[in-house]
Amino acid sequence: MWKKPEKPVPIEACQLVPGLYVWIDLPWDDHPFLYNRFKISDAKQIKEVQALKLAGHLYYYPEKSSAEPGPPPAPEAIAAAPITPSQAELENELQQEMARQSREKHERQQRLRDAAARADRAWEQAARVTREAMLGMGRAPKQAGAQLRDLSQQTASQIAQGNEVLLHLLGDKDGTGPQFHALNVMTLAMLLGKSVGLTEPQLAEVALGALAHDVGKVKIPAHILTAKNRARHEEAFYRDHGIYGVELAKMSDAFGPIALSVIADHHEYLDGSGWPSGKKNAGPAARIVAVVDAYDRLCSPECPQSEALMPAEALARMFRSDAAKFDQRLLSLLIKLLGVYPPGTLVRLNDESLGLVVSPGRDSLRPTVLIYSPEIDKRDAPTVDLGLSPDLKIEEALRPSSLPPDVVAWMNPRQRLSYFYSTDKSQ
Numbered sequence: 115m116w117k118k119p120e121k122p123v124p125i126e127a128c129q130l131v132p133g134l135y136v137w138i139d140l141p142w143d144d145h146p147f148l149y150n151r152f153k154i155s156d157a158k159q160i161k162e163v164q165a166l167k168l169a170g171h172l173y174y175y176p177e178k179s180s181a182e183p184g185p186p187p188a189p190e191a192i193a194a195a196p197i198t199p200s201q202a203e204l205e206n207e208l209q210q211e212m213a214r215q216s217r218e219k220h221e222r223q224q225r226l227r228d229a230a231a232r233a234d235r236a237w238e239q240a241a242r243v244t245r246e247a248m249l250g251m252g253r254a255p256k257q258a259g260a261q262l263r264d265l266s267q268q269t270a271s272q273i274a275q276g277n278e279v280l281l282h283l284l285g286d287k288d289g290t291g292p293q294f295h296a297l298n299v300m301t302l303a304m305l306l307g308k309s310v311g312l313t314e315p316q317l318a319e320v321a322l323g324a325l326a327h328d329v330g331k332v333k334i335p336a337h338i339l340t341a342k343n344r345a346r347h348e349e350a351f352y353r354d355h356g357i358y359g360v361e362l363a364k365m366s367d368a369f370g371p372i373a374l375s376v377i378a379d380h381h382e383y384l385d386g387s388g389w390p391s392g393k394k395n396a397g398p399a400a401r402i403v404a405v406v407d408a409y410d411r412l413c414s415p416e417c418p419q420s421e422a423l424m425p426a427e428a429l430a431r432m433f434r435s436d437a438a439k440f441d442q443r444l445l446s447l448l449i450k451l452l453g454v455y456p457p458g459t460l461v462r463l464n465d466e467s468l469g470l471v472v473s474p475g476r477d478s479l480r481p482t483v484l485i486y487s488p489e490i491d492k493r494d495a496p497t498v499d500l501g502l503s504p505d506l507k508i509e510e511a512l513r514p515s516s517l518p519p520d521v522v523a524w525m526n527p528r529q530r531l532s533y534f535y536s537t538d539k540s541q
Contacts, residue, residue: 122173125183127164130154133181135466138163139171139489142496146215148503149485149496153179153465155505165208178466226482226497229536230472233282237297237534240265244293244325251362252332259366266300266321266373273304274314276537281305283457283472285493287532292328294532295410300324301535302406302448309447310402320399322369323376327403330359330377342417353389356381372399380404383439401441405448408432408440413458414530425456425531426511453478458531460512468517470525475501479508488524 122137130136135153138145145166154160163172174183243265250258273279281301287294303324307317331339334355338348359377363369369377379400382388388396388404396404412428415421423431429449432440453474455461461469461483469483480500487495500506514522 120175120177122175124170125172125174126187127166127168127172128187129183129185130160130163131181131184132156132160133179134183135175135178136163137173137175138166138168139173140166140168142487142490142494143220146212146219148219148498148506149467150487150489151485152467155465161208162212165205165212222499222502223496226499229280229538230282230284230497232536233280233534234284236536237284237287237532240269240297240534241287241291241293244296245291248292248296248326248329248332251326251329251366255362255366256368259363259368262325263322263368266325267318269300269304269321270314270317272537273308273535274317278538279305279308280473280536280538281451281457281533282536283470284532284534286526287530292331294530295414295416296325296328298410298414298531298533299327299403299407301533302410302451303402305451305535306402306406306444306448307399309451310398310444316372316399319370319372320376320402323373323380323399324403324406326359326363326369326373327377327380327407328355328359329362330355330357332362333358340417342419353381356390372397375400376403380407384441385438387439401444405432405440405444408436409448410531422530424460424511424513424527425452425458426454429456450478453481455479455481455508455511457481457533458527460514460517460525460527461508462510462512464507464509468512468521468525469498470527472497475499477501481508483508486521486525488520492524492526 125134125136132154135151137151138147140150142150146162154163243261247258247261247265250261300321303320304317307320312320334352338344338352341348344352356378360374363374363377375397376399379393379396380403382391382393382396382400383404384394384401386392386394409428409432412423412431413425429452432445433449437445451474453471455471457471457473459471461471463469463483468486470486471481472484473482475481482497482499484492485496485498498506500508514525514527517525
């Protein structure tokens with residue numbers, strides 16, 4: 115039903131019935147509902163909509179509705195009837211309840227926005243350091259290595275000390291560079307490492323190795339890095355980037371044995387099909403980075419001509435087709451960490467609203483979702499934590515091709531995903 119564009123139809127509040135998909139044409143701040151477009155669920159919700167006095171600002175979408183609107187008001191019923199004292203008392207109670215809902219809605223939204231803003235600011239700072247260091251490893255390895263070491267130690271400290279660590283899909287990040295993939299891999303490796311109980315020093319080493327796992331690619335020509343099909347000698351050259359990376363890392367004097375093992379072995383697999391050595395016994399840190407590196411590359415391929423998989427598709431492929439390559443415990447934990455609907459997934463909710471998953475939830479089926487709201491800027495659109503909204507649930511994950519171009523353009527599930535973390539140190 116979302117594939118075909120549809121125009122909203124004006125409706126009077128007295129015509130509302132459960133099952134109508136409605137649009138409240140008011141600023142998000144001016145009503146108590148989680149967002150402006152939703153399917154009416156019950157009589158209480160109808161009363162709340164009617165209490166807003168929405169003449170000229172209420173619409174419904176026929177094809178997205180599962181019911182027909184009630185009859186329009188008769189002309190003689192338009193005149194306001196006298197309000198009895200009992201009706202006034204009930205209306206006052208309803209207004210107070212709606213005011214409470216509105217306050218709670220704004221408080222929840224502000225908490226979500228604050229956490230996402232913290233992640234975004236931290237990413238910007240980390241991206242600047244990572245890009246500078248990655249590009250500088252070839253000419254000034256000691257300085258670049260020190261930059262990466264300091265960033266990895268800071269990251270490990272924040273994640274180790276945070277009572278709650280939240281993963282966030284960030285807003286649109288323009289530009290290109292090695293920092294995108296490096297930070298994605300570091301972020302997921304840190305969260306995965308914390309889930310298996312790594313200590314802060316161990317997390318710092320994994321973070322350092324994850325940041326620099328592809329640093330050897332500075333010695334690989336760009337046309338080989340981005341080629342969809344490589345000649346045999348080009349593939350052999352490409353597969354040596356781990357060896358080149360270890361050489362650069364050793365020159366920096368910033369990397370310990372664990373971080374060096376990550377750089378050397380992040381393409382080694384348990385079934386012996388990896389490279390450059392085909393070893394089956396890579397260390398724990400390299401196994402962590404191997405899992406998250408493979409996942410991020412499936413979602414954001416190095417080759418521009420390669421098709422990016424949707425996040426859930428990438429996890430499914432790794433679990434079904436490539437399971438022998440990876441540590442099964444780590445792969446299962448990654449799936450648990452990202453949830454059934456990983457960040458970057460387009461979804462349809464049970465009230466027919468569309469959304470983009472921006473953060474996993476404590477329950478793998480109930481992530482945090484940015485709600486499609488074309489009447490406002492995407493940066494101001496409501497974000498709903500489904501874990502705190504028991505009446506809402508995801509009905510299905512959607513492919514971009516199943517939606518109209520204008521919807522996809524607003525959602526903008528980019529080929530390259532960028533995400534980072536925020537922490538809560540409160541007791």
